[in-house]
Amino acid sequence: MPMISPAAFADTLRPGMRLFVAGCAGEPTAVLDALAARPGSLAGSTLLGVPIASINRRDWSALAPVEAAFMTPELRGGLAAGRVSFRPLHYSDAFAWLRGPARGDMAIFRCAAPRGGSVSLALTHDFVPALVEAGAALVAVVDPSLPDVPDGVRIPLDRLHALVDGPSPTPLLPVDEPGEAMAALGRHVAGLVRDGDTVQTGIGTAVAAVVQALAGHRRLRFHGGMIGDAVLGLLDAGVLEAATTGIAIGSAALYERMGREGRIAFRSVGVTHDAARIAALPSLVAINAAVEVDLFGQVNSEMIEGRQVSAQGGVADFVRGARRAAGGRSVIALLASGKGGSISRIVPHLAPGTPVSITRGDADIVVTEHGVAALRDADLDQRAERLIAIAAPQHRDALADGWARLRARF
Known part of the structure; x- marks a missing residue:
């Protein structure tokens, strides 16, 4: 042709x-x-x-x-x-x-x-x-x-x-070096991963922090929709044995490597995000980022201050699949505060008009740089208490007051 x-x-x-x-x-x-x-x-x-x-x-x-x-x-x-x-x-x-x-x-x-x-x-x-x-x-x-x-x-x-x-420049996606708070977040998330697990992540600085903290793990596998340069580091360090993904995005070095890396299988969303396939992965740890989480465990991963800046993408596919997998668990990772600490990313309740990307019934584990909140099987008060405990310290009193007002209306 x-x-x-x-x-x-x-x-x-x-x-x-x-x-x-x-x-x-x-x-x-x-x-x-x-x-x-x-x-x-x-x-x-x-x-x-x-x-x-x-x-x-x-x-x-x-x-x-x-x-x-x-x-x-x-x-x-x-x-x-x-x-x-x-x-x-x-x-x-x-x-x-x-x-x-x-x-x-x-x-x-x-x-x-x-x-x-x-x-x-x-x-x-x-x-x-x-x-x-x-x-x-x-x-x-x-x-x-x-x-x-x-x-x-x-x-x-x-x-x-x-x-x-039609040759054209391939987009590059640089990743910032994780700061101290992000590194702490990464260590908490990595502590939830066991040798032999299958891991799903997105891309970005939080993922880079998690990957750095996984350096001591072994026999991991990857199944997800997207990989970046961090996966190469895990392969080269002997942490990761193989990966299945739909997309690679990152540096020119990553792209060059994809042409000769036989341990990475590229598949369509019909495979990577298929509910039955995800649920059949034993010990799947799905790790995804969020914009904010409220005290009910509801997650917003697509809107900032009322502006639609992203979408839920595959997060719900993996959250639900991981909860159904034998030994699986889903992790939502986010820094506890934003704008220099002035706003809390754990909030009493999502603002009116904010879409719920992950429902409270699907919430499993939420992680910030301050710790881990296990929400699966927790009642309403336990959820709020555990989330307040991993919020930024300067916002915990206000969150507790907000929860008390919400609780009084139940």
């Missing part, structure tokens, strides 16, 4: 299409640039996708109306203007939505250079397979700099609608 230019591909689109655009490192920047230069090519069309905050920084709604199962700060203007339709779906449900009800006509995604009659999805294997299953036309945007991973999703060339020559 001959490769065509992004501009030539843009000129082939018919009006009124529903186009899935890959997110994370699979975002087809070269094609989006070509579409931006030809606004008429998207007449009457809709973009579908799951863009990731801090990675996909383009406002897709400037090109066409968007239906998204995740939110980014760049899409908030389009959300306010009615050009973005946000679906607050768990990742497992987002995969099912894209596989059928979304009615995607075409999927556009970056891939590694063709090899052996097929292309590798490189760093981003999460949602494209849903469109493959739905029978959508597939447009592979080739970037030779992307790794052809040893164990991942491959798409035969004869299944492709078009092969586009």
Whole structure:
């Protein structure tokens, strides 16, 4: 199959299409640039996708109306203007939505250079397979700099609608070195992990802190939706034996390594977030971050001061799966305060209008730099007491007063 230019591909689109655009490192920047230069090519069309905050920084709604199962700060203007339709779906449900009800006509995604009659999805294997299953036309945007991973999703060339020559910079995700409070948080979380466990984490500074604290563990395995550079450190240190993930995002060194790292298996969200598969993982420890937790155990992981800045993503899939796995447990990790200690991230109750990303019935273990609150099987008063005990010391009295007022209304 001959490769065509992004501009030539843009000129082939018919009006009124529903186009899935890959997110994370699979975002087809070269094609989006070509579409931006030809606004008429998207007449009457809709973009579908799951863009990731801090990675996909383009406002897709400037090109066409968007239906998204995740939110980014760049899409908030389009959300306010009615050009973005946000679906607050768990990742497992987002995969099912894209596989059928979304009615995607075409999927556009970056891939590694063709090899052996097929292309590798490189760093981003999460949602494209849903469109493959739905029978959508597939447009592979080739970037030779992307790794052809040893164990991942491959798409035969004869299944492709078009092969586009579209090298573009791969997004990098630097991680800050954990400070003292974050390091303490990491040690508390690591203390809940036992040798031989399977671990799920997200990415970011908190994960880096947990990984540093896991240095003395052995025989761990990873099963999750996303990995970063921290996983390489665990592999090299002999802590981690193998990993299953849908996405890799991080440094250039991480991307180079993915092309030759056979211990990492890349799978779709249909595998990584499947409820039955997660529940079948023995001793699964799901570790996820949050914005705030209230004294009932309800978790907000997607809204800050009334602004939708992210989404629940796969957190509920893993929280519920870990609670059902034999010996499994779910950990919500967050620093106890923000803005220099002036605000508590453990609050009496979530503010009106704040979505509950994890219900109190799903809450299991909450960790801050001040300790661990075990909530599974705890009654209402025990939950509040245990959460107040791991709040920032300067906020504990106010939290206790807030709980007393709430409790008096029960």
